[in-house]
Amino acid sequence: MSRIFYATALSAMAFGLAATAAMAQGWGGPLGMLGRYDADSNGQVSADEYTAGRGQQFTSMDSNGDGKVSRDEFTAYTQQMMAQWGGGNGGGGDPQRQQHRIDDFMAADTDGDGLVSADEYKAAGDARFKSIDTNGDGMISGDEAQAMMHH
Numbered sequence: 001m002s003r004i005f006y007a008t009a010l011s012a013m014a015f016g017l018a019a020t021a022a023m024a025q026g027w028g029g030p031l032g033m034l035g036r037y038d039a040d041s042n043g044q045v046s047a048d049e050y051t052a053g054r055g056q057q058f059t060s061m062d063s064n065g066d067g068k069v070s071r072d073e074f075t076a077y078t079q080q081m082m083a084q085w086g087g088g089n090g091g092g093g094d095p096q097r098q099q100h101r102i103d104d105f106m107a108a109d110t111d112g113d114g115l116v117s118a119d120e121y122k123a124a125g126d127a128r129f130k131s132i133d134t135n136g137d138g139m140i141s142g143d144e145a146q147a148m149m150h151h
């Protein structure tokens, strides 16, 4: 097997560990899904934590290691996550939600080449962070995460 495969397997494993830690803290916590980015577990997600978490995720998604994530790679990644999380609490594997998730992700493809590059992914993440961080203090609090989820 190639080195790329090995690296991908490693990062997938790292992600799995992070996810397990987040689950131990309870995904039902105030940060919800964003809890997995809270590396120092202070109950808030800083811009750095958010960027680092998403960067790790990007590496996991980029299964052929070309530095860009295609629709197929993203689809495979979410299916893998769904399987790992056992479909989650109701409708995680819902085809409509899955489609929405894919469309949402592909919206980051600003140059329209059908691939989301690391830069495009980061730009989309930065914009998303700003939209969640409504008080603009550079941290996502539990309240802000809740507001996003119930938006």
Ligand SMILES: [Ca+2]
Binding pocket: 038, 039, 040, 041, 042, 043, 044, 045, 046, 049
């Ligand atoms: Ca934190």
Ligand SMILES: [Ca+2]
Binding pocket: 109, 110, 111, 112, 113, 114, 115, 116, 117, 120
């Ligand atoms: Ca692109």
Ligand SMILES: [Ca+2]
Binding pocket: 133, 134, 135, 136, 137, 138, 139, 140, 141, 144
């Ligand atoms: Ca904030």
